[in-house]
Amino acid sequence: MKRCLDHVIVSVRDLDAAAAAYRRLGFAVMPRAVHHNLGTANHIIQFHSNYFELLGDFHKYADPAMREFMSARFQGEPGESGEGGLSMLSLSCTDLAADRERLIALGHTPSAIMNSAREVVLADGSLDATASSSMLNWRAAPRRWSTLFYSFHGKPHTIWYEPWQTHPNTVHTLAGITYCSNDFAADTPYVNDMLCAAPAEHTSQRCLWPTPQGEWLELLSPAVLAARFAVPVPATPFAVWPVALRYRVQDLSACRQALRNGGVPFVEQAGLITVAAEHAAGAISEFTESTEAPAPPQGPQA
Secondary structure: OOOOEEEEEEEEOOHHHHHHHHHHOOOOOOOOEEEOOOOOEEEEEEOOOOEEEEEEOHHHOOOHHHHHHHHHHHOOOOOOOOOEEEEEEEEEOOOHHHHHHHHHHOOOOEOOOEEOOEEEEOOOOOEEEOOEEEEEEOOOOOOHHHOEEEEEEOOHHHOOOOOOOOOOOOEEEEEEEEEEEOOHHHHHHHHHHHHOOOOOEEOOOEEEEEOOOOOEEEEEOHHHHHHHOOOOOOOOOOOEEEEEEEEEEOOHHHHHHHHHHOOOOOEEEOOEEEEOHHHOOOOEEEEEEOOOOOOOOOOOOO
């Protein structure tokens, strides 16, 4: 079964600064939460079919390998909003154990299944806890920043609920993620195995995978990367790395006003608003208008 985007992770040194930056971008940012077993902390931004995670406190990671992995994301110059950048993408999953066996059979070395539960504040102010678990499919240096993973949510109602899905910028969906790759031949088979699909478009400059939920993942070559965005692309030492996120908004004029209210500079061209990485914790952010918002995912309620 083809996979969809579950959530993206932006790694930050300063969670408070990063959360403030995303509030200036017009997002409703959930209160700080702690992963009971992992040791890290986060702020979540909910959408209708996927979500966004600001992740920090890496020095508290229970797993030394994850501590080292996440800390390596901060090799560049400090950003204005928490010193970070896009680090990982999670795909949807209904059976982590089965997927782990499938990946091993394909020659991959996935991690053990991890408990990634956290306490959350529900819309009525009451406390609950997610029943989330995850599994990473590691990639080695110099390609580790294309590492993807799977997530399973046993209690979806603790992940997706109002009013946290209503944002001043009117974003309703994470539409896609862009990676830069210096070697498509090295990266395409891995993405194929994780998305359970071949790319719908495969040229020397771009590979594109659409998902059943209407999102997409794309690889761009370094040759076309700079021309793709209306803002500068931060330089990195990575062979492959996530560069940008595209969001769908209900009302582009409301999004424009939310950015102005937050004092966030932006570039607008042909119905696409782009915010530079330095104002979004290291992730170039694009906003485009679309009134069609998918329904929240459904799943076990245990």
